[in-house]
Amino acid sequence: xxxxxxFCDSEAVVxxxxxxxxxxxxxxxxxxxxxEEGFEAEGGGASGFLTSKIVLAAGQKQPAGKxxxxxxxxxxxxxxxxxxxxxxxxxxxxxxxxxxxLGPLLQRAHDGATHHVGKIPSRAGSSVDxxxxxxxxxxxxxxxxEAEQYERAATLRDEIITTEQDAGLRRGTAASEGEV
Amino acid sequence: xxxxxxSQWLEAxxxxxxxxVSSRVRLARNLAGYPFVHKxxxxxxxxxxxxxxxxxxxxxxxxxxxxxxxxxxxxxxDLCELPKLERGLLVERHLISKQHSKGSQPRGxxxxxxxxSLSIMVNEEDHLRIQVLQPGIALDNALExxxxxxxxxxxxxxxxxxxxxxxxxxxxxxxxTGLRVSAMLHLPGxxxxxxxxxxxxxxxxMNIAVRGFYGEGSDVAGDFYQLSxxxxxxxxxxxxxxxxxxxxxPDIVEYERSARRSMLDSRRLVVEDQVFRALGTLTHARQLxxxxxxxxxSYLRFGVCTGxxxxxxxxxxxxVLLTQPSHLQRLCGARLDQAERRVERACxxxxxxxxxxx
Ligand SMILES: [Zn+2]
Ligand SMILES: [Zn+2]
Numbered sequence: 407x408x409x410x411x412x413f414c415d416s417e418a419v420v421x422x423x424x425x426x427x428x429x430x431x432x433x434x435x436x437x438x439x440x441x442e443e444g445f446e447a448e449g450g451g452a453s454g455f456l457t458s459k460i461v462l463a464a465g466q467k468q469p470a471g472k473x474x475x476x477x478x479x480x481x482x483x484x485x486x487x488x489x490x491x492x493x494x495x496x497x498x499x500x501x502x503x504x505x506x507x508l509g510p511l512l513q514r515a516h517d518g519a520t521h522h523v524g525k526i527p528s529r530a531g532s533s534v535d536x537x538x539x540x541x542x543x544x545x546x547x548x549x550x551x552e553a554e555q556y557e558r559a560a561t562l563r564d565e566i567i568t569t570e571q572d573a574g575l576r577r578g579t580a581a582s583e584g585e586v
Numbered sequence: 587x588x589x590x591x592x593s594q595w596l597e598a599x600x601x602x603x604x605x606x607v608s609s610r611v612r613l614a615r616n617l618a619g620y621p622f623v624h625k626x627x628x629x630x631x632x633x634x635x636x637x638x639x640x641x642x643x644x645x646x647x648x649x650x651x652x653x654x655x656x657x658x659x660x661x662x663x664d665l666c667e668l669p670k671l672e673r674g675l676l677v678e679r680h681l682i683s684k685q686h687s688k689g690s691q692p693r694g695x696x697x698x699x700x701x702x703s704l705s706i707m708v709n710e711e712d713h714l715r716i717q718v719l720q721p722g723i724a725l726d727n728a729l730e731x732x733x734x735x736x737x738x739x740x741x742x743x744x745x746x747x748x749x750x751x752x753x754x755x756x757x758x759x760x761x762x763t764g765l766r767v768s769a770m771l772h773l774p775g776x777x778x779x780x781x782x783x784x785x786x787x788x789x790x791x792m793n794i795a796v797r798g799f800y801g802e803g804s805d806v807a808g809d810f811y812q813l814s815x816x817x818x819x820x821x822x823x824x825x826x827x828x829x830x831x832x833x834x835x836p837d838i839v840e841y842e843r844s845a846r847r848s849m850l851d852s853r854r855l856v857v858e859d860q861v862f863r864a865l866g867t868l869t870h871a872r873q874l875x876x877x878x879x880x881x882x883x884s885y886l887r888f889g890v891c892t893g894x895x896x897x898x899x900x901x902x903x904x905x906v907l908l909t910q911p912s913h914l915q916r917l918c919g920a921r922l923d924q925a926e927r928r929v930e931r932a933c934x935x936x937x938x939x940x941x942x943x944x
Contacts, residue, residue: 508758522819
């Protein structure tokens with residue numbers, strides 16, 4: 407069963423859970439009301455909400471200008487149309503260049519998956535290690551929210567904050583004290 | 587370069603050998619800083635080969651100590667210089683893909699000299715395609731071994747990787763872990779009882795691909811089916827292995843066994859008749875086609891596994907491999923046309939079965 411928006415009958419796509427003083431505060435919002443409440447969609451545009459069902463206090467980084475369908479990859483010149491025909495990307499950078507278009511495609515091919523989970527090359531270094539861990543945690547959090555396991559979600563969110571602090575990714579006081 | 591006789595994975599005994607012929611794990615990897623293979627120029631492909639060959643030392647056998655004396659180490663094969671027949675042998679032994687056997691661009695393969703269980707294709711669809719092949723079902727071991735090889739390689743080379751997409755591959759269907767786990771199953775019971783479609787449906791629901799004897803794009807022959815995971819992104823290596831080998835495979839193996847049992851219980855005469863007809867053809871035919879022999883050997887295998895015929899199972903495995911065109915020609919030491927191959931094939935089968943006392 408899909409959860410409805412707190413303000414209207416539309417399906418909620420943004421879920422925020424905070425625990426303050428032992429009290430759980432939930433927000434479930436549709437796309438429109440989420441934007442009104444000041445949530446920013448990941449990657450810009452409404453579809454960003456669909457991939458990120460949970461909004462964290464940490465700011466989402468906005469991807470730099472990506473080439474359109476006509477423009478090719480800056481490293482190897484492969485265009486998205488070319489990829490459509492051959493099914494092959496030209497180089498590592500293609501994944502960045504076509505990140506937006508590839509997202510939904512990959513989700514279809516990989517049973518809804520959006521992010522890598524698993525082994526990391528040893529030479530990728532510890533910063534990648536942490537990014538990886540964050541990715542995994544965010545996924546688990548999103549799953550927990552979907553399953554309405556809010557206690558677990560709160561624990562996971564705690565872990566995410568700690569990991570982000572370790573990585574120095576978290577600036578300022580995005581998460582106020584008492585919020586979990 | 588390939589050993590005389592047979593491949594370890596077809597010949598050797600392995601767990602669940604009555605249903606699982608062999609199992610395999612494969613990793614797709616690319617070097618950072620080079621375009622993917624199909625966009626790489628010839629000189630870049632040469633460089634990729636050089637870089638990879640530079641780290642092959644110490645792979646195979648015991649990583650780190652692998653020496654020729656201890657039977658470890660890998661042997662490098664330049665596929666541009668290898669004659670067509672030899673390339674055919676590698677395809678039939680599942681050490682390289684059909685695609686990799688063709689073409690003129692710089693490419694090669696490293697094969698573990700001791701048992702051919704490890705092969706590393708260089709410049710196939712990805713810079714590196716590492717595979718470990720085992721008889722029967724041994725995916726846990728295979729994953730461990732391939733992990734060691736992968737660790738050894740990536741300790742020395744920068745591998746294309748992104749935190750979001752994981753290991754980057756030319757085709758996005760491999761991105762993430764780059765891991766494909768697969769098993770070659772022999773399912774005559776399910777096919778004969780008309781339940782193979784259920785397997786296909788169950789596989790589809792679990793995102794498991796079903797292919798023929800030679801993998802991608804090949805038809806099913808002799809009731810041999812190659813099953814493999816399709817999802818490589820968003821699941822860890824252990825999860826991919828777990829849902830395939832821990833969940834799906836054991837169910838199919840049991841399903842096949844119960845199909846065999848119930849066929850023998852209710853229609854023993856029909857089963858025996860089919861098995862012995864196949865045996866009769868195999869021991870007496872003077873000409874055998876390649877796909878025909880696979881179908882007949884499939885019945886023979888079925889008969890051996892159900893105790894209808896008493897003979898060692900490895901003889902069947904050996905024949906499955908040695909009756910294929912390239913192996914047959916090597917055995918005869920001559921190039922043979924199709925008609926000649928059919929005669930030699932029948933001859934080899936008769937001789938082998940008579941030596942096995944059948
Ligand atoms: Zn609303
Ligand atoms: Zn590119």
